[in-house]
Amino acid sequence: MPAQPFVLADQHPHSARARRANRRVCRVVLVSAPRRCQSSDVSLTDQPFTAPGTLAGPLLSWLPDETLFSLCGRLHRLWGYSSSWKSAEILFGGRRLGLHHDLPSALRTFSSRTGQLLGGPVPIAENRTLLRFYRPFLRPSAVAETVEIMGGPSVAHLKYKLGLLTSRFGANHPLKACIACMTADVERNGWAYWHAEHQFPGVWICPVHASPLRVSTVKHNGVERFSWQLPHDRNLTEVLGASEARCLHALHEFSLWVTELAGTDRDDGWLHAEKVQPTILRRMQDRGWITPAGHVRLKEATKSYVAHCTHLQSLPELAMLSTHEDGGCAQINRLIRPLRSGIHPLRLLVAIHWLFADVGDFVYGFVAQPALTADGRAVK
Ligand SMILES: [Zn+2]
Numbered sequence: 001m002p003a004q005p006f007v008l009a010d011q012h013p014h015s016a017r018a019r020r021a022n023r024r025v026c027r028v029v030l031v032s033a034p035r036r037c038q039s040s041d042v043s044l045t046d047q048p049f050t051a052p053g054t055l056a057g058p059l060l061s062w063l064p065d066e067t068l069f070s071l072c073g074r075l076h077r078l079w080g081y082s083s084s085w086k087s088a089e090i091l092f093g094g095r096r097l098g099l100h101h102d103l104p105s106a107l108r109t110f111s112s113r114t115g116q117l118l119g120g121p122v123p124i125a126e127n128r129t130l131l132r133f134y135r136p137f138l139r140p141s142a143v144a145e146t147v148e149i150m151g152g153p154s155v156a157h158l159k160y161k162l163g164l165l166t167s168r169f170g171a172n173h174p175l176k177a178c179i180a181c182m183t184a185d186v187e188r189n190g191w192a193y194w195h196a197e198h199q200f201p202g203v204w205i206c207p208v209h210a211s212p213l214r215v216s217t218v219k220h221n222g223v224e225r226f227s228w229q230l231p232h233d234r235n236l237t238e239v240l241g242a243s244e245a246r247c248l249h250a251l252h253e254f255s256l257w258v259t260e261l262a263g264t265d266r267d268d269g270w271l272h273a274e275k276v277q278p279t280i281l282r283r284m285q286d287r288g289w290i291t292p293a294g295h296v297r298l299k300e301a302t303k304s305y306v307a308h309c310t311h312l313q314s315l316p317e318l319a320m321l322s323t324h325e326d327g328g329c330a331q332i333n334r335l336i337r338p339l340r341s342g343i344h345p346l347r348l349l350v351a352i353h354w355l356f357a358d359v360g361d362f363v364y365g366f367v368a369q370p371a372l373t374a375d376g377r378a379v380k
Pocket of ligand 1: 182207209
């Protein structure tokens, strides 16, 4: 077993308690890896990392709902390195590994180098990255494959495999934060950090404070693309500032639905399109948009769908939702016809939000009622 010359530290690095703790930690580090720490200060030296398999610095424990990218950003600040690549190399074994804020790579190395004190690669991938959002919509085999890829050194083709690059919803996942959460987090924990649920596609209003999330301007910048970042108000910009009140209300409700459905602790794949589609068809039949003979009244359904999408379309992420008849008709057709390819989770979530009164109404219909196929037959 390699030596474990690090401990978990919960305090902010600038607090007196943390400084005392870090001095204690660094004394431990000096014994185990003297070339890594040349002073009693919390900042480590700029010496190259020379001891693969061990870390020579204090660790931090997870904060509630924190992402891996956020924890690494806090470690980078705690250790005091001037360049992001140094912390990336120490934690992930490469200068640009692990730096993707949504679906990062090299989780096996991270887990090994942190002595599994922060969990193994599977729970980290499933709960501390954006895979947490996608898991309900992916078959268990696809989740396992994704975890395997994220465990290794390259995630270059992962978004293509997940169908995100070919989706009209896009594959970018902007870093988002709530100013009120940041203030509360600093008071409670000493850190402003990235919350996992805020990063979910479709979540643009803080579920706790009902305030619009702001988007980081840093990770979009080419120079700063491979860097550790923590939320700071000077690097966050408003997206929904001028939106109408009724749009904000709809987006808040949609954000709550997304966090409740995608964040629920259920089996992987429970919201896979093949499972959800029969429930959507059943509800459309209840609304009279699918006749008992299986005939679809597209015009009436499209009118309702387009009116619903109007309030959600103020988000760039949902701008592709059609507010005109032809586009709406095509989107409904995609929902009710036999599935030839995957459906993006946001398309399913918008459909659920359109058709059901609340999440409980959907879950009841999903679990308790027999489902129908597009031609009106019960699914056996
Ligand atoms: Zn908040």
